[in-house]
Amino acid sequence: RYVRQLQRLQLLFSPTGADARGARQFVEEVAQDFARQHPDVVLYVSPHSGPGPAPVLRAEYLNGTVREELIASKTSEEILQLATKLANQSGLDIIRIRKPFHTDNPSVQGQWHPLTNKPSILTVQGPRLQPQ
């Protein structure tokens, strides 16, 4: 079953700053619907009074990564898009994946070593193996 990797979304903004207008609109109109559509994500809205740092949307994932996105001077639709994008992500770091595959057991028949295809005189013979 699908487990959403996003644990919580923290919306930090100031109730008076001009660049937090989109954040305030988001909280008034769209945040409740967003929270209902994503029941396994906890949405924290924390307005800090007075002129503080820039408004930020902080996403915390199940593997511990914390991702902060600036929402200064963004409309509430853009913030909604950002929030859905963060909700659909997993917490893995966004770097180049070196290989699209990974195995813990790469070799089933035994990895090649210089003695695999040599005749049996060179390999160790146990008491039961007789040279043919």
Added chain:
Amino acid sequence: MVVLSAARWVRSRLSDRFWRVQEVLKYARHFRGRKNRCYKLAVRSVRRAFVRSTKARREKKRFLRALWITRIEAASLEHGLKYPAFISNLLKSQVELNRKVLADLAIYEPKTFKSLAALAQRRRQEGFLAALGDGKEPEGIFSRIVHHH
């Protein structure tokens, strides 16, 4: 653009020069010499590094293919076949494995590779018989072609 009266139009100075410089220097940190510290030298080196990395993506494909071919050649020589004979006979027996997979098999699955080499050898012998002893003998078993429609 806000238009104020001439007396009030103040020329403001650049405040985030540090971060603009760091954006470039972060890609130069592992370079050798002064180009990992000095912005003027780093800009040129970083640009050349990016250009080289885009061009190298095309070379990487050629390089990896050559690597796979070397590995398959070494593995098939262990089983007594040369690389052109191995590849051509595998294709004639309708085994369409690419060189990447063949190289991985040669490393991690040596018995499978041995059987593939034996298959190629058998097809080679049947090819010789069909070419030299014309007419009377029936066609080889591994020379039959399966048509998928």
